[in-house]
Amino acid sequence: MRPGRLAAIAATVLVTAACAAPSGVAGISTLPTTSPRALPSDTGEPSPSPSADRGEIDAATLKPSGEPSGAASPRPKVTPPEGDEPVRVPPPKVSRFTYAFPVKGCRVSYARQQLVLPKSTIWAGKGCAFVAPVGGVVHEVNASNRWTASTDHGADREGRFVSIIGDDGVRYLGGHLDAVAQGIRPGVRVSAGQVLGQVGDSGNAKGQGTNLYFALSWSTSSKYWWVRRGMVDPWTYLDAWLSGNPTLSPAARVSAVRAAVGATPPCRTLCASKPQKKPTRRPVPTQTGDPSDVRRG
Numbered sequence: 001m002r003p004g005r006l007a008a009i010a011a012t013v014l015v016t017a018a019c020a021a022p023s024g025v026a027g028i029s030t031l032p033t034t035s036p037r038a039l040p041s042d043t044g045e046p047s048p049s050p051s052a053d054r055g056e057i058d059a060a061t062l063k064p065s066g067e068p069s070g071a072a073s074p075r076p077k078v079t080p081p082e083g084d085e086p087v088r089v090p091p092p093k094v095s096r097f098t099y100a101f102p103v104k105g106c107r108v109s110y111a112r113q114q115l116v117l118p119k120s121t122i123w124a125g126k127g128c129a130f131v132a133p134v135g136g137v138v139h140e141v142n143a144s145n146r147w148t149a150s151t152d153h154g155a156d157r158e159g160r161f162v163s164i165i166g167d168d169g170v171r172y173l174g175g176h177l178d179a180v181a182q183g184i185r186p187g188v189r190v191s192a193g194q195v196l197g198q199v200g201d202s203g204n205a206k207g208q209g210t211n212l213y214f215a216l217s218w219s220t221s222s223k224y225w226w227v228r229r230g231m232v233d234p235w236t237y238l239d240a241w242l243s244g245n246p247t248l249s250p251a252a253r254v255s256a257v258r259a260a261v262g263a264t265p266p267c268r269t270l271c272a273s274k275p276q277k278k279p280t281r282r283p284v285p286t287q288t289g290d291p292s293d294v295r296r297g
Contacts, residue, residue: 095249097134097168100193101241102214104129108242110214112235117269119215119230120238126210128199130174132190133241136166140222143180145202152204153273155225158213159203162196163228165219168251173228175213176205214238216250218258226267232257 101108106128110120140163147156158175162184165171178200190196201210215230216237222228232254240248 091245091247093247094245095168095247095251097166097247097249097251098192099134099237099241099246099248100131101238102130102133102172102174103199103212104131104193104195106199110235110238112239114233117215117230118233119213120234122199122212122214122238123209124199124212126178126198126200128210128212129195130162130177130197130199130212132164132166132192132194132196133172134166134168134170135191136164136168136172136189138184138186138188138190138196139163139165139171139219140228141180141185147203147206149204149206151273154229154267154271155222157204157270158229159205160197160200161203161213164190164196168249169218170249170251170254171217171219171228173213173215173217173230175215175229176201176203176211178202178210216254218254218263220264224264226269226271227264231261 103122103124106124108122108124108128110122112120140161142159142161145159147153147159158173160177160180161173161175162177162180163171163173174196176199177197180197181195184190184196199210199212201208203213205211205213213229214234215228216234217227217229217231220227232250234250237248237250240246
């Protein structure tokens with residue numbers, strides 16, 4: 001056979017093989033080894049959810065619940081059993097004393113920051129009851145209002161006041177009173193909540209609104225009046241006695257301050273009275289001779 005004839009036959013065989021193979025590289029099959037999965041449109045069955053083979057997620061723990069989706073009926077709603085109201089537990093007792101808020105039977109408001117002295121101004125209506133914060137003995141009583149604006153004596157600024165020495169060792173002062181209760185005098189035994197006087201505006205509270213000057217300190221002689229008017233901030237204890245814990249005691253704090261400053265520290269704030277002006281003595285005219293003796297010129 002002629003060489004040209006053989007070359008033509010070989011070319012025809014190669015072209016036939018190439019056309020019979022699927023698209024791709026000649027001689028390399030691109031057919032899948034397994035039959036393809038039918039599409040949903042081919043079978044009419046819904047496509048499985050991506051999480052169909054996983055359990056439900058617990059919303060509380062964000063972990064699988066262990067129960068496959070749709071495998072069981074919906075869980076029944078849990079109804080908690082009926083019960084009594086919660087039991088109110090009283091605050092812990094932090095001292096052996098029971099305290100009373102110093103104003104009784106009236107709406108009050110009071111300062112919770114130190115302005116000039118460590119004391120609190122308890123705003124209340126005129127005539128509201130000032131009561132003993134704790135059981136104790138009456139220490140000092142001033143039933144008269146000796147304060148005047150012209151002198152502004154420090155010892156008189158609280159006007160009418162009552163102080164007691166509590167069984168906890170703390171001195172409690174209530175000032176600016178309108179009146180002192182009957183029978184309240186030094187040495188008288190009182191109990192927590194007992195009326196000592198009525199709220200007013202005596203002393204330098206005149207014209208400033210009725211209020212109770214309330215202060216904590218320790219027992220001293222009356223000549224150390226600046227100790228009596230307050231040495232420890234009282235509002236933490238007022239808060240507790242009014243709406244928190246009636247056994248919160250200021251005794252430890254008062255004792256610590258006394259140890260730090262001494263029993264009779266010197267006065268350093270609002271100590272001086274106003275200087276007194278001595279009255280000017282005017283000469284009194286005197287007569288010399290008999291006024292009826294008139295000499296005519």
